[in-house]
Amino acid sequence: MPLNAQAQELLDALAELGPAVIGRSSLEEARDSPGLADAVSVILRRRGEDPAVDAAHTDERRTVPGPAGDVEVRVLRPSPGGAEALPILVYVHGGGWVLGDLDDDGIVPELVRRAGCLAVSVGYRRAPEAPFPASHDDVVAALRWVLAHGDELGGDPGRVAVGGDSAGATMATAACRTLALAGERGPSAQLLAYPLADLTDGDRPSRRDAADTPPLTATALDWFVAQETTEDGQRRDPRLSPLLATHDELAALPPTLLFTAEQDVLRDEGEAYARALMDARVHVTLSRFPGMMHGFLGCHRVLDGADLAMTQAAAFLSAGFEGAEPAAQ
Incomplete structure (x- = not known):
């Protein structure tokens, strides 16, 4: 199935902004490039809507101890907050271990609003300045x-609960495994949006079907x-390729x-x-979103599929925080 009309409109808006061609641009160009969040803002302005995120939360920056110095985290709380202790979502942003930062507002504030939780977003070290396993170690330290x-x-x-998108999802589930191995x-609960799961197999059908999306x-x-x-051997490490973890892990x-x-190289x-x-x-609930592309979750203001995914994620987190086994969707 091709991209649906909403997703195609979003990618057309992104193309108009002239994004860098990742893989053929410099690191600086890649980090400065407009992304899906910028394309969402373009569409909202065309509709006469304010693209600013509704600040229905309080926002704090602080640090926690890490393996190579302090790790910066962003703490978001629903506003107004009550006196009761809130459940916590530890969230790991995506960006291929290279891009993204704590200012990514597409996903975490919305989960705070819908799930009524406190969120701790992890500002891990990024590659190539700090390659594997630096980012993984920072996420584990923050989660601990x-x-x-x-x-x-x-x-x-x-x-x-822990969550993440793209490489952030990979780090989130790998952190769970690391803690389990340590007893x-x-x-x-873990919320994983389109994770990288196996860096050793580049011949899956989705790698070809969505190669240019x-x-x-x-x-x-x-x-x-x-x-x-x-080094090549790192790609077999379950911290980068969680699909290669053992059955017991x-x-x-x-x-x-x-x-x-559906239209994502990481689908398969x-x-x-x-x-x-x-x-x-x-206990796993797997939801494939037809007509969607990689990175869709943070575009819930313009993509009906992303809005549905946010609703599903909030319900899952709410159940998981209470130790309930979430029902299959």
Whole structure:
């Protein structure tokens, strides 16, 4: 199925902004390039709507201890807040380990609003300045800190979920595995949007079917992986390729909601990861969104599919925070 009309309109708006060709541009050009969030703003302005995010939350920057110094985090709380301790979502932004930052507002504020939770977004070190395993180690450190000290933020460290999109989803699920291997308590649920799941197999059908579909083309994907990895053997590490984790390691992971997009080079490996989790008897809800492309979740103001995904994510998180086994959607 091709991109639906809304998704095509969004990509047309992005093309008008002249984005860098990831994989053929410099690092600086890639980081300065307009993205889907900018295209969303273009469409909203055309409609006469204010593209500014509704600040129905409080916003705090702070640091937590990390393996190579402090890790910056962004703490978002619903506003107005009450006296009760809120459940906590630890969120890991995407960007191929190279792009993205704590100012990405497409996903986390909306999850805070819809799920009524406190969110801690992790500002991990990025490649190529700090390649693997730097970003993974920062995410693990931040997740450990929240599980032990979430009450210092006004949250409930007994009710913690983890989430992420793209490479952020990869790091989120890998962090769960790292804590499980160490025998530590982990999150009660994981929300994974179109993760990279297997860097060793570049011949899956979706890698060909969506090879030229922005914003994540096959060329861009190869470039991101080359920035993050410094040797070929790293691509087999389950922290980068969670599909290669053992059955027992997968069985230790929490209930999972996993989104894929039909027109996404990562579709097939994400769905293979969902099936591997199911085979390990993890409770998994897999939702493929037809007509959508990589990165769609943060575009809920202009994509009906993304709005539906946000609703599903909020319901899943709300159930997961309470330790309930979410019903299949």
